[in-house]
Amino acid sequence: MQPSTVSAVNAADVRARHKEFLFPCVANYYEEPIVLTRGDGCCVADADGREYLDFFGGILTVGLGHCHPEVTAAVEEQMAQLGHTSTLYPTQPIVDVAEQLAKITPGKLKKSFFTTSGTEADETAILLAKIFTGKDEIIALRHGYSGRSLNALSLTGHSPWRLISTQVAGIKHALSPYCYRCPLGLAPDSCGVRCAKDIEELIQTTTSGHPAAFIAEPIQGVGGFITPPPEYFEIAVGIVRKYGGLFICDEVQTGFGRTGDHWCGIEHWGVEPDIMTFAKAIANGAPVGATIATPEVADAFTGLTISTFGGNPVTMAATRATLQVMERENVPKRAAERGRQLRAHLEAFKEEFAFIGDVRGMGLMQAIELVEDRATKEPAKGKTNQLMEAAKRHGLLIGKGGLYGNVIRIAPSMLVTEAEINDGAARMRRALAEVK
Numbered sequence: 001m002q003p004s005t006v007s008a009v010n011a012a013d014v015r016a017r018h019k020e021f022l023f024p025c026v027a028n029y030y031e032e033p034i035v036l037t038r039g040d041g042c043c044v045a046d047a048d049g050r051e052y053l054d055f056f057g058g059i060l061t062v063g064l065g066h067c068h069p070e071v072t073a074a075v076e077e078q079m080a081q082l083g084h085t086s087t088l089y090p091t092q093p094i095v096d097v098a099e100q101l102a103k104i105t106p107g108k109l110k111k112s113f114f115t116t117s118g119t120e121a122d123e124t125a126i127l128l129a130k131i132f133t134g135k136d137e138i139i140a141l142r143h144g145y146s147g148r149s150l151n152a153l154s155l156t157g158h159s160p161w162r163l164i165s166t167q168v169a170g171i172k173h174a175l176s177p178y179c180y181r182c183p184l185g186l187a188p189d190s191c192g193v194r195c196a197k198d199i200e201e202l203i204q205t206t207t208s209g210h211p212a213a214f215i216a217e218p219i220q221g222v223g224g225f226i227t228p229p230p231e232y233f234e235i236a237v238g239i240v241r242k243y244g245g246l247f248i249c250d251e252v253q254t255g256f257g258r259t260g261d262h263w264c265g266i267e268h269w270g271v272e273p274d275i276m277t278f279a280k281a282i283a284n285g286a287p288v289g290a291t292i293a294t295p296e297v298a299d300a301f302t303g304l305t306i307s308t309f310g311g312n313p314v315t316m317a318a319t320r321a322t323l324q325v326m327e328r329e330n331v332p333k334r335a336a337e338r339g340r341q342l343r344a345h346l347e348a349f350k351e352e353f354a355f356i357g358d359v360r361g362m363g364l365m366q367a368i369e370l371v372e373d374r375a376t377k378e379p380a381k382g383k384t385n386q387l388m389e390a391a392k393r394h395g396l397l398i399g400k401g402g403l404y405g406n407v408i409r410i411a412p413s414m415l416v417t418e419a420e421i422n423d424g425a426a427r428m429r430r431a432l433a434e435v436k
């Protein structure tokens with residue numbers, strides 16, 4: 001990594017003032033949080049000069065690695081030229097990005113609305129579905145995550161993220177296709193995808209029979225990279241459409257090649273969404289949320305609404321540059337190749353360490369679920385925390401997730417090299433060996 005050009009940072013002072021001046025819910029990883037000061041590709045450095053391999057990429061957000069020079073240059077150039085316009089005026093960057101999104105998304109998705117986060121992208125999608133259908137009820141998934149507005153908290157299928165008991169009315173949670181912990185106690189090879197079929201009874205018994213939409217992630221990210229069986233979405237979306245509902249596909253984590261071979265995670269399952277949402281990797285770290293819909297659906301949204309910062313020329317320039325690099329580097333293909341390599345390491349770890357109960361994911365979105373005992377599948381939360389700390393000691397940053405806090409999430413930059421995957425896996429193995 002290049003030497004730092006920023007003035008020295010006192011890590012202890014940053015940690016102390018973080019505690020004093022930020023809400024306690026702004027929680028950091030690790031007993032002693034890492035004060036990051038620099039990043040370059042898959043590497044980051046902290047204020048004490050330690051370097052780490054970053055295999056969580058700012059929560060699947062720096063898809064091209066830290067400080068990609070073309071994204072940085074695009075931001076610098078746009079900021080020097082025109083930093084903000086609001087959406088009252090059309091700009092070149094916003095139309096370039098909207099056109100590119102229409103090109104890389106599946107089916108008839110074409111018209112976009114830009115915001116500044118995944119939460120807002122999902123809010124926009126839900127509002128649009130309600131406006132288009134004239135209906136109010138939404139089907140979401142248990143173990144799903146949608147963000148931190150009241151609507152998003154209510155859509156989210158995790159009690160720890162809900163925080164308050166008052167929820168938005170009209171949201172019903174269907175079973176998660178969580179095969180490792182099947183909610184119906186069935187086995188994947190003989191279950192007949194009953195979790196998807198149960199949506200029909202959910203609609204018949206808990207809604208008016210006319211849902212506005214079904215919102216789901218192709219792989220449940222915060223849920224612990226829960227990967228559905230291949231038939232799941234065709235069945236689930238087929239049922240929702242039979243009752244007049246739209247399908248909102250949340251690609252906030254899975255979008256932009258992350259799952260390998262395709263730009264969008266849902267393309268693995270052969271289902272065309274009516275509305276799709278993006279954020280995270282869309283601009284390699286700049287705050288952008290996007291909601292794209294078919295023209296028929298999008299054109300229903302004619303009332304007054306505005307996102308002051310949505311579609312800002314600087315963040316759109318970052319998005320345009322990010323998408324250009326992603327296309328040139330063919331990140332879906334790279335994610336598939338490096339994902340296979342990473343997966344092989346994780347499968348080998350499962351052979352070696354009995355506390356790894358499950359390995360799952362697609363492309364460069366891979367997880368291991370830690371258990372106390374493979375037979376009982378009791379979640380091993382303590383071991384997960386130990387592994388996080390051990391990986392940190394070995395200079396590897398990884399993520400945590402899952403309802404029970406026992407899933408390790410691994411999602412490095414999609415430009416990660418073969419050597420870096422092997423290096424990260426070697427660090428991971430040393431960390432796993434230290435878990436008691």
Ligand SMILES: Cc1ncc(COP(=O)(O)O)c(C=O)c1O
Nearest residue numbers: 117118119145146147221252279
């Ligand atoms: C699938 C999914 N949707 C929505 C969101 C909310 O995004 P944001 O944190 O940018 O509001 C997240 C965030 O992790 C997410 O994973």
